[in-house]
Amino acid sequence: MALPSLLLLVAALAGGVRPPGARNLTLAVVLPERNLSYAWAWPRVGPAVALAVEALGRALPVDLRFVSSELDGACSEYLAPLRAVDLKLYHDPDLLLGPGCVYPAASVARFASHWRLPLLTAGAVASGFAAKNEHYRTLVRTGPSAPKLGEFVVTLHGHFNWTARAALLYLDARTDDRPHYFTIEGVFEALQGSNLSVQHQVYAREPGGPEQATHFIRANGRIVYICGPLEMLHEILLQAQRENLTNGDYVFFYLDVFGESLRAGPTRSTGRPWQDNRTWEQAQALREAFQMVLVITYREPPNREYQEIQNRLLIRERKYFGVEMAPSLMNLIAGCFYDGILLYAEVLNETIQEGGTREDGLRIVEKMQGRRYHGVTGLVVMDKNNDRETDFVLWAMGDLDSGDFQPAAHYSGAEKQIWWTGRPIPWVKGAPPLDNPPCAFDLDDPSCDKTPLSTLAIVALGTGITFIMFGVSSFLIFRKLMLEKELASMLWRIRWEELQFGNSERYHKGAGSRLTLSLRGSSYGSLMTAHGKYQIFANTGHFKGNVVAIKHVNKKRIELTRQVLFELKHMKNVQFNHPPRFFGPCINPPNFCIAPKNCPRGSLQDILENDSINLDWMFRYSLINDLVK
Structure with a gap:
């Protein structure tokens, strides 16, 4: 949709009349314009921004400026900062919204930090943004982020007593925004920071890729994290089933933060990620293998306000953008933008009441740290780095008869605690697998019995050692007796x-x-x-x-x-x-x-006393000295 139409949309939704002489609040948005595969695409987020502006009403009139960060259907690290500079130059915004993609967000955040301009986004999940150094000091993330996923995983490891090692597999085509890489990055850094041995490998989308993946899993870990398309997970699990890796000794965590694998699709029903358009034998193998799969997703806010705003978003997306959306966890991102705008407005109002101005960007950002309030997405808790605490859900195959996945637990980011639903996880062996079983990885451990012997072999070995020791002892005793006999006989004596x-x-x-x-x-x-x-x-x-x-x-x-x-x-x-x-x-x-x-040639004495041999006296003295010694 063109920019004038978007501005008309926001103006219509805001419905406010500008007070005479008052300067409106200017919001500038840098987001993808059409690609709906992004949870922060403008058709998804635009209605939420408009609803937030509408909620502000007459108290804080808003001017909205939108520019696209999309180039050739994908987020553009090149285009986004240029558009942000234009917004700053021509409109001097009070707040920047977006970008959601990591690389454009990094570029724009550096400019925003230089301008001391608050940059609010519900995307930019990468762990690198957690350190709010001079480059990202005005960045505020009101949505989920990879470090918060890592915190949840560390809590899981503590619950199951997995303290040694883990293996990570992910798809990384190094094109577009590398979503799988930046998602699993939070898990890697959190586990490594907990002193675990963490190995990772990029999944090869080529013949032999599943075999390489299972070989990597065997060599590096029993607790496996996989991040990639559902098709990739199916290929790995089928190979794992053939190699008997789904016998209960391994557990596979599938990082599907938006829960797309649990939604109904052309070839699967809701809550059945194992279903696919495959042969009956493969489908049964996948269903059996998925018993050792746990899916991690964001938690959908359970409050009534979120359900209401999600319905309103779906209506406005269809009305103003002409797109038909279904309820999904991607709508959580739009809700996080909504809560972020209201959070900014609240902090801005406090700053002005304290004698500050809109231009006090650093002061406004600092006041957001540690803030707690109830928004449409539930309890919003900002940490000291201005990153929102995130809730997650752990899904397991709760019904083995139907194969349906159900929530086994949910994690509260604000409380750093896991709440179990009471549905048991169907461990194949009745208990969670060990993350570092004896002799599985540390083959140099002397306690490992690499070649177990039977009782008969042990008896035979002991008997053989006894005979050898007896033979050696007998030989030493005989040798000593012979030596004593030889000494006593004095065969060396000459009469x-x-x-x-x-x-x-x-x-x-x-x-x-x-x-x-x-x-x-x-x-x-x-x-x-x-x-x-x-x-x-x-x-x-x-x-x-x-x-x-x-x-x-x-x-x-x-x-x-x-x-x-x-x-x-x-x-x-x-x-x-x-x-x-x-x-x-x-x-x-x-x-x-x-x-x-x-000695027939004589001795030194013979040489000295032989007058036929002429020797000088110095040499004679030397020989005499040798004789005396």
């Missing part, structure tokens, strides 16, 4: 009679005579080596056919402790290419000596 001095061949020929000599006066210092070379300075002998070096130990008594016995045993067992082999010691007093294999 003095076993050492042979003189020519080995002559010794073998006269085997009947053995020498028992002490080191003193013996001639074994000049025996021939196995290589036929003379070693003048090495004391050598023969032991079992091996040439050994006889090294005297200058002690009168040797005490064989256990540690000494171990060391002697280890020395006898050591065999390597470089060090000479150790045959053993002789401990027959007074002939204490050790018998390593003789």
